[in-house]
Amino acid sequence: MKPTIVVVGNGMVGYKFCEKLVARSNAYRIVVFGEEPRRAYDRVHLSEYFAGKSAEDLSMSSSSWYADNGIELHLSDPVQEINLEVKAIHSLSGKIINYDYLVLATGSGAFVPDIPGIEKQGVFVYRTIDDLDKIKEYAVNAKSGVVMGGGLLGLEAAKALIDLGINNADVVEFAPRLMPRQIDTAGSAMLQSKLSQLGLSIHLNKITSSIEGDGCVTGLRFNDDSLLETDMLVISAGIRPRDELARLAGLQVGTRGGIVVNEKMQTSDPAVFAIGECALYEGMIYGLVAPGYEMAEVVVSQLTANDKTFNGFDMSTKLKLIGVDVASFGDAFISEPDCRTLVFEDTHKGVYKRINISNDGKYLLGGILIGDAAAYNMLLQTVNNKIVLPPDPEDLILGARGAEQSGGAGVMNLPDEALICSCEAVSKGSICSAVNNGAVNLDALKKCTGAGTGCGGCVPMVKDLIAGTLKANGQYVKNVICEHFDYSRQELFDLIKVNKLKNYDLVLDHHGKGDGCEVCKPLVASILSSLWNDLIVKQDTIQDSNDRYLANIQKGGTYSVVPRIPGGEITPEKLIVIGQVAQKYNLYTKITGGQRIDMFGAHVNDLPDIWGELINAGFESGHAYGKSLRTVKSCVGSTWCRFGLHDSVSFAIEIEERYKGVRSPHKLKGGVSGCIRECAEAQGKDFGIIATEKGWNLYVCGNGGSKPQHAQLLAADIDSKTCIRYLDRFLMFYIKTADPLTRTATWLNKLDGGMAYLKNVIVNDSLGIGDQLEEEMQLLVDSFHCEWKEVVNNPELRKRFAHFVNAPHEKDPTVKLETMREQVKAAW
Template identity: 85%
Template sequence: MFQPTIIVVGNGMVGYKFCEKLIARSSHFNIIVFGEEPRIAYDRVHLSEYFNGKSASDLSLSTYSWYADNGIKLHLNDPVQEINRTEKTIHSLKGVTLKYDYLVLATGSSAFVPDIPGVEKDGVFVYRTIDDLDLIKTYAANAKVGAVMGGGLLGLEAAKALIDLGIQETHVIEFAPRLMPRQIDSAGSGMLLSKLKSLGLNIHLNKNTAAFVGEHKIEALRFNDDTSLAIDMMVISAGIRPRDELAKLAGLHTGTRGGIIVNEKMQTSDESIFAIGECALYEGMIYGLVAPGYEMADIVASYLSGNEKGFYGYDMSTKLKLIGVDVASFGDAFITEPDCRTIVFEDTHKGVYKRINISNDGKYLLGGILIGDADAYNILLQTVNNKIVLPPNPEDLILGSRGGEASEGAGVMNLPDDALICSCEAVSKSSICSAVNEGACTIDEIKKCTKAGTGCGGCVPLVKDLIAGTMKANGQYVKNVICEHFDYSRQELFDLVKINKVKNYDLVLDHFGKGDGCEVCKPAVASILSSLWNDVIVKQDTIQDSNDRYLANIQKGGTYSVVPRIPGGEITPDKLIVIGQVAKKYGLYTKITGGQRIDLFGAHVNDLPLIWEELIEAGFESGHAYGKALRTVKSCVGSTWCRFGLHDSVSFAIEIEDRYKGIRSPHKLKGGVSGCVRECAEAQSKDFGIIATEKGWNLYICGNGGSKPQHAQLLANDIDNATCIRYIDRFLMFYIKTADPLTRTATWLNKMEGGMSYLKNVIINDSLGIAEKLDEEMQQLVDTYHCEWKEVVENPDLRKRFAHFVNAPAEKDPSVKFETMREQVKAKW
């Protein structure tokens, strides 16, 4: 079979990566690599660690045997000198001439050395290769004062290297008025400057070096302003120049300021020749980072193995630690008002500067700069790249959450599955999560099986969070299954039942479960079926909890209590009279409930349909006191009577209670509406509470009374009636769909990652893009409301179920006994 020959010129990180990617895709090629350096490819990104105790072999990306095992012929210490494009051959320094089918230029870049008199003197170095480092190391042993030319990223790296080598006094000379002009703004640069100065680095800005002074070796720097600085050695790190000389010689198109011009397939002006990495010039830009270089390598490897993909620019976000100081710049770091809104935090005491640029509508993060504390870098970068909608208070992203609310919702687990976590190796969140699911639980295992974190290493913290998050999620998953009959959480089962349109319990069990069900999954599924299809629940009465089965609350002694709905706690005298008459007729104990209605206790199961027949006749409806459903919306008397009332809280409470009545949810729901800030309806102890303000309503959610009281938290303020209802619609529907069985809204929120900010974002900003759906689903439930008791009263078959003895339907349970207490009955047992 024909094996095309691919010659790779350059054995740096990108050239090596290209070989690796090509082998992974196809064994169909004959690969030959030429390298100028005497060693196999090594990690240039972490070059400064060479002075920190790492050896050259520690930095190696591979082994000699790797090349051999993969059939790659390696020519080290032998730079390619000439390309003959017509013959399709190359010629190397050592005299090797070889024919190629495709040529890949990965010649990288060299240090830019400005044309300054004296540059050839001893003691002047560049900082690019291990060889450079060895030279610096030897010379530094006898040097006390060192200087670095260049205050950019590489210059500061070099300064760090000098410090590590034990140079007593290190100077950084920068021509521009600020440090790292390509990555950070002047305020950030100022912060970095003072931080680096405090660490003992001498920094000279606006300094233009005129000459390197000295006999044979360098002794001093002379500047344009006629000042000078005595030094023992000098490292030049004033930028990079693409290594395009070979390409130029071969007549390939190059840029005026250097770089081999390529198209989006990384093809040069000769279609058999590609250029990747720092020597490639794409749309006028040299990409001087390793990640885009790897991406370019992947593009060529794809192209050669028949899968086309293109290069369309690359995210140049970067994070590094410079001499112990975190510096990061991501997304569009320099965009300014009026094209965006900028939030800046500056702490000169701690040396922290943070800037984020957000879109004018406040929805998206565009970019930013972090100095001194870059912990948030990964998640901010992900927020930019995945266009994640910002929380209502985006400043929390850089300041942390302040005040009572839970921390921001932008946790790593909230990233979309396709979020790129490791950009060097193009590893997505889902690949990492599935590796964890398959048993890789440590960063080393993840590195091994996904390669994530093996490039620049910047994503390692994020990968660790993902490992922890996924494992935690798996742990919860086990805990979250409904019961032994269903290996699903309620939320999962909810979705399954919905998608498959299953409408009865036995089918749900047959499709998604095992065994015969139990008292845990039956009511949970009943609730799901009801929340989805809103059918009459007593049609499947035996999967309902006893209260739902008999549409009344079972009490001591086996009797039931009856609670008619009294929306907002408002009731006419005539209706009060009916309740009194019914209670008297059936011998019931009456009590006002905490939710502003009247409970009638002590009803025999046989009497329930009779009692309800009379109540319905008088205009009452079921109060769902027996169900995991809306109980009451408590209200104060409001502006119609109260001299303090701002709005008509009773009317609004009635409107809301009527809207949500009958809707089944994971647990009971209570609401409240107060007409002013005095809060007589105690709305903040409810699942949703509404309090009138001068301008509208404040809406609070996820409060709870009960055994663990918890105040509701503010969701939105000064909103009108329609907005208030829309938010409650979404809130309730989201809760119904996602909460575990028998979980109140407060607990649901407490367990929610991201807490209130996240929930706010879902409800108000539609961060999940489901708001419209939630609105529709809620409206469907509202539209299909029916009074359950009316259905039963009018249906003889259903009525028949309300008997104590199946073989003596008219007989009441003889074991039920009452005694008298304060002129009413009381169960005796």
């Protein structure tokens, strides 16, 4: 019979232990006991439970995973007693299991300080999904909430309160700063000001003397006798290792808690291991998940006849707290005179960066990043690998100024043993040798090394390493489209143009190989459209699904419908038609960010009928499905607004009508504001126009989304005609030269010479292509057609909008809708 391993605790680390063990050995019978009613879940992302994720979403494994791997799982059945003499455990439900090895992964509980009134109703801890359910239930009747504890978990808990709709959320911390373990006072001040903007009130240096209220909590009384009123209190004042079971069994525990382990993670009984937040190694509890995983790895190694040991763990960390980047690495707190400290602070943007450098200026010792942690990976590598610093170490936090720095060079200077992917423990050396053995793209590399398959944080570095390794081997690193075309998008664009190729198969026959794929097909489709502006449904199977069905596919396989509403101006009559159509076809309606109306939940079969009715009422396709112009947003301008300088609505409509339907490397958004108050948010768009006393200011290459970027001024005080000429040139230049799926902002960031160069090309016509660009754009403008109009009036094209080809009138029976706030929503 196989020897038995009993795992006590089914948290993240307990689960990881099982996962690692079954991947490496089937020599053991594994029995797991968990206290909670559910399978191990992702506690790190617990706050997402309030942001809409379900308990199942957070689960670490599928429901059948344990059974599939032959693991016996007992939930809601905590182990009550360990008998080290006979090597057996007793569970709450009365199970007695003899073990050969015992793994304690009991984790930690919330530390609850002994304050008078702590037992009152409305006081919660923040640790498990059950805790969250209780908080959720109570928060329904709460208007205000306080979190006690300004550490990492406390701030997560505060975010959870905000997500629950509590507008008055306070954080109380007894230390003089937030996240006292990770960041310094100046960093805390920056974080505090960012968090206050988001509606959190922070109280530092506050010692709570009692919790007020008659039965239910009504406030916190501090030792300076001040009172903070609140409807509920969430305690997140630290963690306490769950060592009670070990203590009872007679295993050695630390004076302040924690099960004492050696470098093999063995407790004072060699057959018993402890891992994760319950384990005390050299006087330290490791309260992060990554060292817990490493401990699991050590035990698995011991049980599979290897001898990996635990030697402490780097507690550097990077996270996003309520939308604010916070990172702390190496020795974050060492200060002068033991080192030299460089600090960069931008109170306007809320950025704080501190690096600590050895007194001889050679090595980076550690640091703190608030507001912008993009440099974290590289800085951490610089510390961990003792890389000698450049003569101007301030470049590390300010970026190289003046001379252009080459992208991957920094990464290539790392030593081979530098750990690049910490989730899967992949070093720089193994990545480079995988590249040398033929894994020359990200997918291949992920497959053979596992790097980048966990949290994904290392992917940019992995990409740089691939490019750097190829370059070092003298291989020309070319930005090719995919395995079927050895060209960049710009090269293929020119080839298709010169050879006047009009369809995908011809392009593939002339310039490619194989049978194409989901990368090159839509890319070629976009180029063909940008060049010839033929009807895209003629080559429907090379289009991305949204372009193939001229609608946006949504959860559950239904589509959304967006008619064009130029400039956001719409007549009451048209509004009524949208309402009638949505009602008739049972669609969910929502106003979009681009000042139009989106109708969701349309069956593919209904699309031609829906559009038939919209077109009859004078609507056109809104091209929301295409990589093309979406909307030109406008403010109401001089026709109504007392501040308006020019008629921004009319100009927005003119521009939207001009560029509608033009296919581009990515979607395009525009805006026109009638004055400097900028109500159309034009500077957040690919092109934005703002009225001035003398004419218009034209801004380009702005972006909202995940990496917001302000548009930059291309030309000032120009008249409408010049503005459109510059726009023609700008858009066509972008369409011809950008990489696929690159927005204008990213395109500009990569453009050699940046804005100065772009201005030269567009305004000064330094390349002498101005006229050509304008002509090419005019061709696209003149050949506009509404794709939906063509489909609606063509019975052959209409036929393609069926779910079942052999039962064209039947709708997909798997589509399920439910009701929310009196409208439909996809049931998932």
